[in-house]
Amino acid sequence: MNLIDMSTEGWTQEEVIEFRKLLNQQIKNARKESRHDACMLCGKKGGFCNSHTIPQFCLENIAWNGTLNSFNTLIDSELLANDSGVNNAGTFHIICKPCDGKAFQDYEKEAAFETRPTEKALNQIALKTALRDIYKHETELAMFEACKQMVKDKSPALAFFAQIMFNAQINAKKRDIQECYEVYNVSKSCLTNPKSWIRLVSYDKLDYTSPIAFQGMIALVTGVNGELINNNFNHKSNYKLEYLHIAIFPLKESTAVILFMDSHNTRYAHFENYIANITQEQRLKIINRIIFLYTEDYYLSKQLDSETINWLQETAKLIQDLATTDPKKSVKNAVKDYDLRRDICIPNLFSKEYAIKKATVDGSRTNQEE
Numbered sequence: 001m002n003l004i005d006m007s008t009e010g011w012t013q014e015e016v017i018e019f020r021k022l023l024n025q026q027i028k029n030a031r032k033e034s035r036h037d038a039c040m041l042c043g044k045k046g047g048f049c050n051s052h053t054i055p056q057f058c059l060e061n062i063a064w065n066g067t068l069n070s071f072n073t074l075i076d077s078e079l080l081a082n083d084s085g086v087n088n089a090g091t092f093h094i095i096c097k098p099c100d101g102k103a104f105q106d107y108e109k110e111a112a113f114e115t116r117p118t119e120k121a122l123n124q125i126a127l128k129t130a131l132r133d134i135y136k137h138e139t140e141l142a143m144f145e146a147c148k149q150m151v152k153d154k155s156p157a158l159a160f161f162a163q164i165m166f167n168a169q170i171n172a173k174k175r176d177i178q179e180c181y182e183v184y185n186v187s188k189s190c191l192t193n194p195k196s197w198i199r200l201v202s203y204d205k206l207d208y209t210s211p212i213a214f215q216g217m218i219a220l221v222t223g224v225n226g227e228l229i230n231n232n233f234n235h236k237s238n239y240k241l242e243y244l245h246i247a248i249f250p251l252k253e254s255t256a257v258i259l260f261m262d263s264h265n266t267r268y269a270h271f272e273n274y275i276a277n278i279t280q281e282q283r284l285k286i287i288n289r290i291i292f293l294y295t296e297d298y299y300l301s302k303q304l305d306s307e308t309i310n311w312l313q314e315t316a317k318l319i320q321d322l323a324t325t326d327p328k329k330s331v332k333n334a335v336k337d338y339d340l341r342r343d344i345c346i347p348n349l350f351s352k353e354y355a356i357k358k359a360t361v362d363g364s365r366t367n368q369e370e
């Protein structure tokens with residue numbers, strides 16, 4: 001849903017370099033602008049650490065020479081780097097090192113997923129996701145505001161157009177931030193004062209390592225019945241988006257795939273019922289589809305062959321930007337575009353054929369089954 005046009009067709013090499021420089025400068029400024037004073041968990045002022053959203057051990061299970069493929073590999077833009085090192089994949093900087101080492105212990109270990117994850121572990125996953133999303137959305141908000149100001153400064157005559165161009169994005173970001181803070185508040189308070197606010201929707205464990213890692217929360221537009229779950233175009237203050245939390249954790253010799261949500265959610269009733277009553281294979285196909293339709297924060301193993309990567313690239317191109325000026329038309333189109341029954345061919349990375357091949361003692365790769 002966040003896909004932006006990163007095509008550089010027709011650009012000169014100088015223009016690409018110039019734009020890259022500008023973009024990096026903008027990101028740096030926005031991070032400075034949106035920087036917090038104190039740790040979001042303990043409130044202590046001081047340094048922040050490099051926190052990982054997806055546990056580092058999961059990324060290491062699918063890394064190749066310490067690197068991974070990211071969404072940028074799929075859109076193949078010259079403007080962004082294709083590789084992600086395990087050390088900087090999906091990281092954020094708003095909590096301190098002692099908190100990072102302490103607050104997420106129940107889920108940041110392989111043993112947490114040997115059986116169904118505990119509510120404590122799920123709460124920690126939700127908290128970490130919310131922190132990463134707050135960091136991400138606040139940086140993006142600062143970027144939109146800087147761009148708006150830049151247009152205004154360049155030409156006061158364009159001030160009105162700058163409003164029109166950026167206000168919708170700015171307002172949408174503000175709402176995203178507010179919604180993330182709600183998840184942050186409830187999950188943070190549960191660290192010390194546990195209460196039940198989570199409903200586990202599904203938990204699947206595969207006996208091989210899938211080549212994908214993901215952790216995030218997604219507001220599904222529609223499910224598997226053509227029903228509207230979240231209307232992204234409804235900006236009324238009393239309209240709440242309902243999120244589905246997804247965790248895909250590649251482990252040493254297995255994969256844990258978890259869906260959970262706020263137990264107060266009501267609009268997923270049909271989806272939940274459907275998900276609970278299909279085979280594991282069908283369920284994982286749907287989850288795979290959700291990931292590629294809605295997100296860009298996943299990490300892929302470099303072991304995936306070029307044919308599969310090309311196939312995924314085609315899928316990424318299919319994803320349509322929902323930004324439009326006609327809300328009625330958009331919500332109707334969105335339900336159609338995001339229909340999980342839609343017949344789009346996406347390689348199912350949870351299939352055994354894509355399982356990570358383990359390195360043997362002599363350094364060559366062999367299939368996990370062998």
Ligand SMILES: [Zn+2]
Pocket residue numbers: 039040041042043044095096097098099100
């Ligand atoms: Zn702290």
